[in-house]
Amino acid sequence: MKIAVDGMGGDYAPGAVVEGLTIALNDFPTYEFVLVGHARKLAFYLEKYGIADNPRVRVVHAESVCEMSDPSAISLRAKRDSSITVCAKLLKEHEVDAMITPGHTGATVAATKVLVRTLPGIDRPALAASLPSQVGRFLLIDAGANPDCTPINLAQFAVMGEIYAQYLFKEARPRVGLLSVGGEDIKGKTLTKEVFHLLDKSPMNFVGNVEADTVFEGCADVLISDGFAGNVMLKGIEGLAKSTMVWLKRVLTRNALRVFGAMLAKNAFRELRAYGDGDDVGGAPLLGINGICVIGHGSSSPKAVRNAIRVAGECVEFGLNDKIVARLNEAHYTTSELEEYFAAESKN
């Protein structure tokens, strides 16, 4: 197992990434790593964490970094020497089995889509974010890779999500829901109405339209969405979670009695915070790329980087992409068949 790690991605790079890599070297003793980034900047942290001479870490220099304010296409244009682009090239040339980056999602999607390409039968990759519900977790797909989607894109996301959920939740028939604005099939936007009828006829365990509130009660294992609405949902709940912690602190410090009460229960608040903590999840796989690519949060901690590496390794060992291709080759799932379906539908 060889994994490329983008050493320059995220708000706390390269320090947090190198520290996370150090943990992974210990936890996954058979894995080898290619650390990609500015060699001189990385060298300082490799020294600091005592892995400068580790034979399982090879450093590959990348001159530039995709900043969050850069457009997505930058990884293919002005910054073709960026750490993200170099990681994607290593993946393309099969020098690594997987790549992870806590960096620019759009730039990673652009670089992998163009350089590594999508799996046969998949038109667009999709980001699979793991979110907490009241009873467990669910996958939100696409969490932001494709702002504009066709019904065929969403149907392919559903196929990929079903397979990933089978692995992640150990469920033979994970419940696949469609993110919409009403529970009934007649509700939604043009896009979701078309996708509804398609998924409803498919052999998967389709539970219909699911609203963004009820999904937290645990009514679906996989929530399918276009990348715009999916990202709005992801960011919206991240924003509310952060605000809730601000509000909680505000109301708990309003008088001495509350402060004392909160002190007695302080471990509870630590556990509450852990529900929304992305550190255990590590990162979201970019499903549908012809190679394994895991994208972490921009604010990834060393623990998150270590877990993104774990997710990447698991996806490789599970044979995720082979399973997706095999399923797409089954009836009713290939792009051409979906296209025929829509052509027939539009004639009616």
Added chain:
Amino acid sequence: MKIAVDGMGGDYAPGAVVEGLTIALNDFPTYEFVLVGHARKLAFYLEKYGIADNPRVRVVHAESVCEMSDPSAISLRAKRDSSITVCAKLLKEHEVDAMITPGHTGATVAATKVLVRTLPGIDRPALAASLPSQVGRFLLIDAGANPDCTPINLAQFAVMGEIYAQYLFKEARPRVGLLSVGGEDIKGKTLTKEVFHLLDKSPMNFVGNVEADTVFEGCADVLISDGFAGNVMLKGIEGLAKSTMVWLKRVLTRNALRVFGAMLAKNAFRELRAYGDGDDVGGAPLLGINGICVIGHGSSSPKAVRNAIRVAGECVEFGLNDKIVARLNEAHYTTSELEEYFAAESKN
């Protein structure tokens, strides 16, 4: 001031609606009401709350109710005698100045759009939901009236939102943001990219793309969105808020010390809950209808109903619709001018 109240809308109707009306009769002594719904069912609660003989309440019978599982068009088709449709007819015939309903949003939009019609210069109405940020509140427009939108629709939402925010926040130049998936103008979906360039050239205080997480830090007073993404954001944060309370209870009851600490601070948790409480807000005005219509949450309490009535009265007194029409008549805001703009853009 005469306001039509849908007595059958919401999960706790008619009891909660009639109780809320009772509070409003006391708080707004100059207002008169038309209570719409099943006369026999309403009579029981009118007796119960002692307002059966109140001369400021007239009951208008409506035979049916739009259920949450009904399609939106039901208010115009199979249930043309529903309480929502009857309210809309009263508004159309100027028998009332405003209507409020804690009922079916889609059915209300359909009934008012067709019967009451939109304001001159407005193609689609938009739901203006008020949400809490870390520093105050912001308006999310459209929170769910139109799942599919054009750039022109969103530009009109921005005009309406700016005026409503001027009133609500007492700000001469409220900050108008566009809900998107990245802060930079090059990010978003096709729809938002087109709207961005339009709003950017407008005289309003446009602060650009705003993400669903940063808006909670208070970077915009008005957040413009299509009704699908807006509703996903609204429902997503509602779902997370509910889950957070479930998780908080779970972690605070894990041992006796925590339970004791939580008891000492229990008023803090009540105040925390109040941040997300829609009761004070009451309801969201459906902006752009040629009459004032306020839609409450399906789970509206009597207090929420009272406050929806307050919002409706305030919108009438403020002269919201006259102000919207006047602004649209100014340069760069009429539909035909917007259309010219897009025609010119598409030629480039």
